[in-house]
Structures are given as C-alpha cells and as structure tokens.
Amino acid sequence: MVYNFKEEMEKPERLAGGHRLCAGCGASIAVRGVLRALEPEDRAVVTNATSCLEVSTYLYPYTAYEDSYIHSAFENAAATCGGVETAYRVLKKKGKIKENFKFITFGGDGGTYDIGLQSLSGAMERGHDMVYVCYDNEAYMNTGIQRSSATPRFADATTTPVGSRSYGKIQNKKNLTEIIAAHNVPYAAQTTFMGNFKDLHEKSRKAIYTEGPCFLNILSPCPRGWRYEMENLAEICQLAVDTCVWPLYEIEEGVWKLNYEPKKKVPLEEFLKKQGRFKHMFAKGNEWMIEDAQKYVDDQWERLLKKCK
C-alpha cells in the first residue's frame, strides 16, 4: 500500500486532543502516529505504563483514548497487555467475542529499558500477539528528568547533574532494540518523527499487522527534559537521524535492514548544541566529551552497518 500523507492525516484521531501532555511532546506524536496505522474498522486495546503519557491522557474521569485502555502500574505494561491478549484469545475460542482486536502498549524509556524490562522480556518470549511501543524520551520525565538507562552519556539529568566533579551521565545508552531483537521476535524497529511520517507509519503498520510480539522504539524528544525550543522538534529528530545517533532500522524475521542512510553524516555537535542538557559539553576544556561521544556514535554506526549488510 502506498503511503499517502494527506489520507492518513484525515483519519479520525484515536488519541483525542485535550490531553494534558506538554505542547510539542514527542509522546503524543508517537501515540497518534502508531494508532493511525490501525485500520479504522479495527478495534484496539491500548495499554500504558505509568509515565508522563499515562498521567496526562487518563486523568479521571477523562480518557483521551477512543479505544479501550488499561493502565495498571509502572513496570508491568507488557504483562498487562499480554493479559488482555490472553483473555481475548480465550474469549474468542469460547465464542464470547466475535470482533478482531489489536493490542498496543506504550511505555516510556524508564518503564521499558529499566523497571519494565523483565516484564517486557517475558511477554516477548511468551509470544503474545501484541505491539510494544517504547516512546523513548531518554529520561524519567514524569518524576522530573532523572537519568534512565536510555539517557545518553554526558546528558545533564537531575540524578546525573553536571557539577564541579561531574560531567553528567557516565554510562552510554543501553541498546534496547538489539536486546529485544535477541528475543527473535518477528519484528522490531527503530523510528522517530521524520518528514511526512512515512517511516513511523510503515513500521507501525508492520508491527500491528505482523502476528506475534513486535517492538517499536520511537525516539520521542521532550522539550522540557532536553531543553530545546518546542518548535525545533522536527529539526532535532532529523538531526538525531542524520548524525546517526538514532539510526532508523528494522529487524524482520531476523533480517536487519537499514531504512535511512544520511547522504552526508552530520557531526554530532549539531545535534548536541541544540539541547540544553548537553550545554556543558561546549565549555572550554570539555572538547574531549564531544570527541568521545562522536567516537561512540561512529562505532555504533559501523556495527549497525555490518549487521545490515
């Protein structure tokens, strides 16, 4: 099916406006983008981990979701989605429901890379027919920008603050997409908000309509946590991809495929300098940080290229 931006945008929204996420929040774009890939006639149950997204979209008595929705706790979104999907299978078998449902989970990076990783791994291994979407904003935003294992090295977060003896986060970002791919799931991919949303849309569609456990990792910038001007969101995403900080790729039935190769790899600095969380990297005497970070990105990129050959 050919992607038609205008047609897709005309579909009725499944995440209604009026939720309480910050203006320009990547999370809402991720959710709307993924849910838009559902065929309008298909029903879904959305599961959500405790996060900025959860507390902003289902504040009693208002839900922003047009579909059924369940939130239970921070670390169990995958198990929760698996539970709904299991109920669906058994009720269908018993003839108690006739309709087709799809099962989609949204968790932040904290609820996915960290506290929810066990439950996610379990659900992927058991093979529930579901899509787990991580909207990765690279920190615990809901509790106030604390570091997560998705926070990149050198980032200034509230539990890795820059100080006279600290240059921000010490460790590199965990590669969760690879970890999930190692579960041999039928489909796992990385994407973000690029241009006309074609990449996000196609990957969401594949994930939703591939049977079995599928995983999407969506880089979803947070203007508050990353400290950039709201209107720069699209530019930041483009830079994340063009600097190869966030490569767009997918793993389908074990086959790795790069979806976007920048014509000219942009120096990492361009991505870093747009964001307040990396400001200290540009102070005099801190040149090594940018060099280190660039080397890490280059190494990761080379490794990925090899996998995608």
Place this chain on the structure above:
Amino acid sequence: MAIRDRLSGNEAVATAMRQINPDVMGAFPITPSTEIPQYFSSYVANGLVDTEFVAVESEHSAMSTCIAAEAAGARAITATSSCGMALMWELLYVASSSRLPVTMALVNRALTGPININNDHSDSMGARDAGWIQIYSETNQEAYDNFIQAMPIGENKEVRLPVMVCQDGFITSHAIENMELIEDEKVRAFVGEYEPENYLLKKENPMAVGPYGISAYYMEFKKQQAEAMKNAKKVILDVAAEFEELTGRKYGFFEEFMMEDAETAVVIIGSSAGTGKAAVDMLRQQGKKAGLIKIRVFRPFPMEELAEALSHVKAVAVMDKAESFSAAGGPLFAEARSALYDLEDRPKTINYVYGLGGRDITVEDFEHIFEEIFRIAESGNTGEVYRHIGQREADETRKDVEYKRYQLENNNWRWQSNGL
C-alpha cells in the same frame, strides 16, 4: 452423590480450579503453592479445561496478567505464597481498586528474613489492608469448599472485589486427607459464568481502566471499596447458605467450637485450630469450660459477630501466626480486642504470637494457654498482654514452655526444603 477422594490441600484447590474451568491462569512457582499450577497445567495439557495458562516470568507479571484478563472480561486465577505475594503487593491494590474479582489461592508461608519455606500468616496478614477479601481454611476440605465459594462472593455486583483463599503451607497443602468433592456439573452451576457489565473487549463500549485519580476523586474510590467490603459480609453468608444447601457443609464468618457455655476461649485462624480443638476436648473431659473460635473470614472482619460470640466469656487468648511488630501484639489480636471493646462486660484478653516459620504448636501449648486464661478469668489480672509461645528464650526463667525438640527439627531441615 458427592465423590469421596484423598487429596492434598494443593490438589484439592487445583481440583476446584479444574471444576470451575476459569478463563485465564497466570502463575509462577513458589513453595509450597507450586503444585497448584503444576496440577492445573496438567489439566490444561490433557484438555480437561479450556483455560489459557500463562507461565509468566514472575509473580508480579502473574498478578498483572490476572488483572488485565479480568478487566478484559475474563475470569482469572492465580496461586502463590510468601515472597511471591510480596512481589504482587503493589498490584493487589490495583486489582481491588479497579474492582476486579481475581481469585487467588494463597498457600501461606513465612516471609523472608531469614528465608523460610514453612507456614505462618505473615504473607496474607501483611496484605490485609490491600482491599482483598480473605478467607482462611483449616483443612483440605475447607480449602476446596472456600475456593468454590470465592467467585460467587467476589463477582457479586454488590462486591466486585478480589478474593484470596488461604490455607496453611505444608500442613494442609501437602498433607493428604479424606475429603468429599462435589460433582463437576454442580460446581460449575454453583459458580456460574462471569458476566461483567463492562470490560475492555466490549465492542460497543470501549472502556478505560486504571486512571490517574487525583485528590478530587481518589477518596470516593476508596470509600466505594470500603462499602463493597461491608456489602461482602452479607454476600459471604448468602453464598455459604447456598453452599450448605448443595453440600450440607455449613460455613460462616467463623466457627464456634464448644462456645455455648465457655468461660475461656482461644481465637485462632487456620490449621492450628485443629490442635486447639483437641486441647479443648481434653479440657472439657476434665470438666473445664474451654472453647475456641476459628476465624474463617478475616476481611471483611466480623466485628460485631465476634464480639457477640465472646460476650459471655471471661478471658480470651487471641492467637496470631504472624508478627506485626507493633510492639503491642499481632494483627488478629488488634482487631479481635477492638471488637470486644464495645461489650459492656468485656472479657480479659491476651495475645499469643505462635508458629512463626513453621514452628509447631502442640496440644500441650494450648493446655498451657488455657491454664493462663483460666487463671486470668479467676484473678481478673491479665499480666503481660503481648506474648510469644514456642520459642527458645535467652533467659531460661522466662520460658513459656519447655522445648526439647530443637535438635530433631534441625536434623529434619533437608526433608523440609523441597525448594525455596
């Protein structure tokens, strides 16, 4: 005709589960409840049930699965013990506040610190304020009967609360008893279908579960849960009456043993009630008016009923198989003594914490306890209220009872640890 069988407590509960044929079971192994999902998965493997059995990666996910399945419109069960329930703790509150009648078979086991696999009630008592109905069993028969009554209670529209059916680890879970089973069709008819009004998979009415409940609403949620717990009292008795019609076996909030003319009484939960009854029998033969009350339903707590049942007694010993480290007594004691407060002429009340981590309580222990309460009844002098029984004492003179069997227990540890 009822079916006579010889089953362990675990197999008895697994049999009830098979007869009910629930939609989903989420489970993770932990001693001493491990056998329940094991038996159950063999029923699944042999096509005896239509249940989807989800062998999750932790108890946290087991409870998450059950909550989600129940919200989706399915009937969900689990079984666990001790640290397994502790890992579910956060979600016990999610189940009850979302008003999802999940049913759990809890095979009581001590909570870690140090690790111990044997029976006490620290797991369920630790979760006593989580909003779950708690029903305790003395025997395998009761574990089976209670499990069959759990769903009609929890799923009742006036209640809609999760239910845990507790039995004592090893003491009943692994001991084989003669028992009477109900025919499959009768169990199925008794338990009925789960028919929630609203659920996630209802096409014509999408639903959201698990909101962010700000202060402007949170308290109403909690008040409604509290009301549901009050409503559960009547429903528990109604279901018990129906159950009696079906089986002839009578259940209430508690069982009164030789209470009619009792001058002293012990209040207790679970399998040790059997030992207590043996002691009461002995004392009765000696002409002493001893009695016993075995609490079956701890949540909701039968406050007025218990007060009434103890109103004519002069001295009471409340037995706790759990510490609560209040420095003032165990959890059952706190509630039982509070129940007695409204009586004009209230009995003197003391507390014994006993049996922690599987420490035996014997008929002699109960004799000692009754001696104490008869003495209190006579003298009117309670003395130390908060007591422990059955433990070694650093100070020999303060020993409540002589124990010479520790060496033997130490030698038996291997036999006991069939898994931690």
